[in-house]
Amino acid sequence: xxxxxxxxxxxxxVKMGHKYSLGVVYFATGCGIIEIPPTITTRWDAERxxxxxxATPRHANLFLITGYVSVKTLxxxxxxxxxxxxxxxxxxxxxxxxxxxxxxxxYNTINSLDKxxxxxxxxxxxxxxxxxxxxxxxxxxxxxxxxxxxxYKRYKKYYRQYRRNQERVLQHLEWPPLYPIGExx
Amino acid sequence: xxxxxxxxIRENFxxxxxSSVEEERLAVTVPKEELIDILSFVKNLGxxxxxxxxxxxxxxxxxxELVYIVTSYVSYNGESSGKGRQHIIVKIxxxxxxxxxxxxxxxYQNAExxxxxxxxxxxxxxxxxxxxxxxxxxxxxxxxxFRKDFDSRNYVKEFFDSIPExxxxx
Amino acid sequence: MRxxxxxxxxxxxxxxxxxxxxxxxxxxxxxxxxxxxGFLHRGFEKLMEMxxxxxxxxxxxxxxxxxxxxxxxxxAMAVERLAGIEVPERANYIRSVVLxxxxxxxxxxxxxxxxxLLGLDTVAQWAMxxxxxxxxxxxxxxxxxxxxxxxxxxxxxxxxxxxFKDRIVKTLHTIGNSVPDYDSAFFNNxxxxxxxxxxxVVDKEEAKELGAVGQVLRAVGEKFxxxxxxxxxxxxxxxxxxxxxxxxxxxxxxxxVRDEMIQSVHMIFKLLDQMPEGEVYNRVPNPFKxxxxxxxxxxxxxxxxxxxxxxMVSDGGDKPYRVHFRTPSYTHxxxxxxxxxxxxxxxxxxxxxxSSYVVAPEIxx
Numbered sequence: 001x002x003x004x005x006x007x008x009x010x011x012x013x014v015k016m017g018h019k020y021s022l023g024v025v026y027f028a029t030g031c032g033i034i035e036i037p038p039t040i041t042t043r044w045d046a047e048r049x050x051x052x053x054x055a056t057p058r059h060a061n062l063f064l065i066t067g068y069v070s071v072k073t074l075x076x077x078x079x080x081x082x083x084x085x086x087x088x089x090x091x092x093x094x095x096x097x098x099x100x101x102x103x104x105x106x107y108n109t110i111n112s113l114d115k116x117x118x119x120x121x122x123x124x125x126x127x128x129x130x131x132x133x134x135x136x137x138x139x140x141x142x143x144x145x146x147x148x149x150x151x152y153k154r155y156k157k158y159y160r161q162y163r164r165n166q167e168r169v170l171q172h173l174e175w176p177p178l179y180p181i182g183e184x185x
Numbered sequence: 186x187x188x189x190x191x192x193x194i195r196e197n198f199x200x201x202x203x204s205s206v207e208e209e210r211l212a213v214t215v216p217k218e219e220l221i222d223i224l225s226f227v228k229n230l231g232x233x234x235x236x237x238x239x240x241x242x243x244x245x246x247x248x249x250e251l252v253y254i255v256t257s258y259v260s261y262n263g264e265s266s267g268k269g270r271q272h273i274i275v276k277i278x279x280x281x282x283x284x285x286x287x288x289x290x291x292x293y294q295n296a297e298x299x300x301x302x303x304x305x306x307x308x309x310x311x312x313x314x315x316x317x318x319x320x321x322x323x324x325x326x327x328x329x330x331f332r333k334d335f336d337s338r339n340y341v342k343e344f345f346d347s348i349p350e351x352x353x354x355x
Numbered sequence: 356m357r358x359x360x361x362x363x364x365x366x367x368x369x370x371x372x373x374x375x376x377x378x379x380x381x382x383x384x385x386x387x388x389x390x391x392x393g394f395l396h397r398g399f400e401k402l403m404e405m406x407x408x409x410x411x412x413x414x415x416x417x418x419x420x421x422x423x424x425x426x427x428x429x430x431a432m433a434v435e436r437l438a439g440i441e442v443p444e445r446a447n448y449i450r451s452v453v454l455x456x457x458x459x460x461x462x463x464x465x466x467x468x469x470x471x472l473l474g475l476d477t478v479a480q481w482a483m484x485x486x487x488x489x490x491x492x493x494x495x496x497x498x499x500x501x502x503x504x505x506x507x508x509x510x511x512x513x514x515x516x517x518x519f520k521d522r523i524v525k526t527l528h529t530i531g532n533s534v535p536d537y538d539s540a541f542f543n544n545x546x547x548x549x550x551x552x553x554x555x556v557v558d559k560e561e562a563k564e565l566g567a568v569g570q571v572l573r574a575v576g577e578k579f580x581x582x583x584x585x586x587x588x589x590x591x592x593x594x595x596x597x598x599x600x601x602x603x604x605x606x607x608x609x610x611x612v613r614d615e616m617i618q619s620v621h622m623i624f625k626l627l628d629q630m631p632e633g634e635v636y637n638r639v640p641n642p643f644k645x646x647x648x649x650x651x652x653x654x655x656x657x658x659x660x661x662x663x664x665x666x667m668v669s670d671g672g673d674k675p676y677r678v679h680f681r682t683p684s685y686t687h688x689x690x691x692x693x694x695x696x697x698x699x700x701x702x703x704x705x706x707x708x709x710s711s712y713v714v715a716p717e718i719x720x
Contacts (some may be wrong), residue, residue: 031420036364072323295566298689321393
């Protein structure tokens, strides 16, 4: 949990503001979405942790990849992620985005999500319990405090590599690069 | 009705091979030219519910088996009559190398997404189908992925595993 | 007026699940709707061909996350039929109880989505809380909240723990006692009537022609329920009604769902009363060396959304040769939905979609 809050608020109020109002993108990417409704309703009440579902990616700064990612969903994930305003954090939920999980030999699921978008943290398990989301959120707080949740910065820095991998899987990206390709690395 | 059903089919379709797979499941193999006729025939007998269209890849025999399962909608009223349990599994064989066949949408409208899926996953071409556009897949695969000669594990190894990790400076 | 193309989903507030519809709209009226599934396609049937019979069990429940038990049931039934495995009487009763609990929690999940969509958030919170109580029962029974892997060929994995029956009864009393609250806050609410009545109307002939099952068919007055037509587990030993309505609109479909939940609660009480003692699992040969005899079969169960079938071919080996699931959402989501959306207004897309119970992972598989 978060200790010594008062000092942090004086030191860096903007960061603390981000930390305690994590808007989650409303996007059901996989079967892990089944544990999101219990998390945001009365029993577990994610609002205690400042986690609130946001209607559009432009109002959100936390993206939970809930479960396996098929090739078709990857396209939507990249587009959603690129629309989010900075600072933005991305957490892989469940075993499948880590290494494919149950679907390691499926021809239509990408096995490692972090080859295509930067991931700030993982929640392992199938299905992770709602408590696991809270543990992840509190970890994310610590990481934000220490400037370790730097996925969006890495995305900018190594954008050429990310874009190359995305193009290899999706064959054709119909949107222009988010950052200048020549820059970075 | 159950007793006479195989006889009725044999009477009208002498080329059909009728066998009982198990209780209440009747397998009928017909030459592919007769499929539309036999489906219209059983639909008129009251088999108005097309459950599914499936495809089995018998690679050793070089053939695809298209499977049409039909049964009837029954309104339950009072007692379990056993009516509505009878399923007919109509099967045809088509050549694997020349996988084209006619659509059955004129007989059963809800065959449309099933045929679309089989077209995509097995590469069977249904003539007369209004839209054989991609349904589920995003990428193009060397062989339609549900065919037996498509090795999914090999594909994953060769393609997804070959994509490099992001190299970061420490 | 100019015709526009509107992408509805997969990332959209009105969309439940990873599914997308392309709408051609004129003003706010939909001219043409094209369903665009495939965001959850994992090629299950291919994966199952590459795994042994027993390895398929953890896979098969993951096809549909909302109600995994009916998936396990249909797979277990197919294997039992092909391999000729008998199921003990007590296991049949336990299966029925588990499947009915699954139906209740699935309907509550549907109610959560639907009432959220209409803006009746209070009801959504209740529904999700009550669903969680059912999930607690599952957790006690098999250790998993969402995926259970509980129904096996030859029976169920383990017997009820001590005092479990009482806890089921207690939970169902909690849910049953709140039905008047649900009624006054949601089902008899004028808001619900105004939003749902006359929306997404389908008539009997069209519904049959398009392969509708489940609530969609029962909402047009057809008493079609696999539990009655072709009873499995212990459904032929217990008495229950099939609720129907006549109008065929979203309002009737949701009412059918409500009545079905109440029927399920009553049915579980009866099943628990009648449940015999005995074994819950017939010993089968070492499952890791299973070979299922050559043959083919089609089995079906009534899931919470309608007829769920499985066509299975075995070539006598240690792996299935071909499995193909007939899922209820498949025809609902791909052709019925497209037909119902024509002429509807944009604000009713989610309404029509949720009331006809389109669940995306079932379509894509």
